[in-house]
Amino acid sequence: MDEFARRLLRWYDRHGRHDLPWQRPRTPYRVWVSEVMLQQTQVATVIPYFERFAATLPSMRALAAAPEDQVMALWSGLGYYRRARHLQMAARTCVARHAGELPRTFDELLALPGLGRSTAGAILALAHAQRCAILDGNVKRVLTRVHGIRGWPGEHKVEKKLWVHAEAHTPTTRVADYTQAIMDLGALVCTRAHPHCDACPLASQCIAHQRSLTASIPAPRPSRRLPERQTVFVLLRDTQGRVLLRRRPVQGVWPAMWSLPEAPDAMAAGMLAASLAELGAATARPLPEITHVFTHFRLHATPLEWRSVHAQAGVADAPELRWCARTDIATLGIPAPVRKLLQSAPA
Secondary structure (H helix, E strand, C coil), X not given: CCHHHHHHHHHHHHHCCCCCHHHCCCCHHXXXXXXXHCCCCXXXXXXXXXXXXXXXXXXXXXXXXXXHHXXXXXXXCCCCCHHHHHHHHHHHHHHHHCCCCCCCCHHHHHCCCCCCHHHHHHHHHHHHCCCCCCCCHHHHHHHHHXXXXXXXXCCHHHHHHXXXXXXXXXCCCCHHHHHHHHHHHHHHCCCCCCCCHHHCCCHHHCHHHHCCCCCCCCCCCCCCCCCEEEEEEEEEEECXXXXXXXXXXXXXXXXXXXXXXXXXXXHHHHHHHHHHEECCCCCCEECCCEEEECCCCEEEEEEEEEEEEEECHHHHCCCCEEEECHHHHCCCCCCHHHHHHHHHCCC
16 A cells, blocks of 8 residues: 555545445445446535435336336436436346346446446445546546646546556555545545645645645646527416426437427427417417526527417327326426426416
8 A cells, every 4th residue: 555545544534424325334236326426416416316316216126127207307406317317227237137236347337338437446446345446526636636747637648647546546455445535535625626735635745735736737628618509498388287298309418308398499489389289379478598508518498388278189199298287297307407497487
């Protein structure tokens, strides 16, 4: 064990996080679910979602057998929804091929949907104490600063250097504690802005600290202007106060989730509304615009609402369409901005 790992573990024993919900108990299933949820999402955000998910679907077989809508509803609001679909796909693979358990080899784990090198390594390290390095966002920040590595950590040549250091520092003993420790240090001490270098066990060997470079290391993602997209949400309410929802395609944003029908502009929205319901004398009422930022573009959505419409008979038979009462909405996987719109608009 090198000095880096020894200092880190001493710090972890006194200051690390030892009571996270997926640590009590720390089973392979709970570690896996938490690690997938933690991809690009902070611990504080994940905790309530994990607790609700694990209470409802406490095992691999329960997740594999659950209706997709239930899984997506439990995930709704956590973002990056493809993670939830991959999680259930992986669970079904484990039931079919691995007797309902996560595989214990790196290559078999890596073959499951939604698992990359770092996540697979974290599962093996935390759940089975196998010596596997990890390189999530917190770890990248610690290693770039300690070793004075310039450049954006997402760049291939920078990431390649970081993996070398990650492998070198990972000990052969107390692997699970070390893995949690380096993630905790990045989250609690070596923060993106205003790191607490005076509380860091690695400060004396940290190049960024010694050279006053913590503000510039690691380098941020290269800035780029996000494309702007426009859409119109078609919000139809029938005489019972139900809302018409449409299931989105499995490809693209919000995959396979229930959302509002969409049109490119107001005229097309009116035509779409008329094709989905008998509008009668109902006229469209514009609601406040919604702006939602995705990884690759910024979406501006204008909701148009029609009230007291009548459901068309054919719509009830379409598998991708359904009329939903307010009580039904909580049971479905609905994108967070759409759910917020439905909850805020008076029935």
